[in-house]
Amino acid sequence: MPRINAATVADHRATQHAALLSAAMEILVADGPAALTPAAVGARVGLARSSVYRYFSSTADILAQLVEDAIPRWAERLAGATAGEAGPAARIRAFGEVTLSFVTHPDYALLRALTSVELPQECQNRLDQLHETLIAPLRDIVAEAGHERPDLVAHLGWAILGEAQRRLAAGADPEPTTSTTLAVLCRALLP
Incomplete structure (x- = not known):
């Protein structure tokens, strides 16, 4: 079970989602669209690719x-x-x-x-x-x-x-x- 670092599960998910979007934007700016994958976004924030699919389908x-x-x-x-x-x-x-x-x-x-x-x-x-x-x-x-x-x-x-x-x-x-x-x-x- 992943550790929740927020007052509620909803707050945790919102924080994770924001961190994933920020990581995705960093990848786009630094490495271009070819580098943007769920696995790369997850790696940037320390989440497994399977966990990223809870937030993004593709x-x-x-x-x-x-x-x-x-x-x-x-x-x-x-x-x-x-x-x-x-x-x-x-x-x-x-x-x-x-x-x-x-x-x-x-x-x-x-x-x-x-x-x-x-x-x-x-x-x-x-x-x-x-x-x-x-x-x-x-x-x-x-x-x-x-x-x-x-x-x-x-x-x-x-x-x-x-x-x-x-x-x-x-x-x-x-x-x-x-x-x-x-x-x-x-x-x-x-x-």
Whole structure:
């Protein structure tokens, strides 16, 4: 029987789950998605692989749970950044700045990992839902600016930011890449 180091079994499980997610993220950042396995995650925290399967059913499940943990944080950051600005141009710029800052955060390793594995359809569907929460603040801004098709315009804006993220991740000079991207984004999204 494993030793429980918490007031309750539920507290112990929550602590173990958090430690496993943290270990999984460390592996992704340090060694890439190919190194992420239930056995590697368990080894990082001192649990047998069979014990890890109490928390995750597979590597795809580990990734899915990491995404469930990370995307709400980024969605909150995006919503907070855009809520504090006056005028659509300032709000679009704030959205763009936060989106581009994602590249320098360890969570960006999730994006690389997600493109390298085939997720089960239910995981892909949930990822699509979560992705929409990231775009929602931009959709709201362009709707308020008077676009007839705010969803399409917001997704096009997201594509512009995605290309800038790709370039930044590949080593592009951050200042001109960011300033040019934000200028293009504002021109493209404001009627």
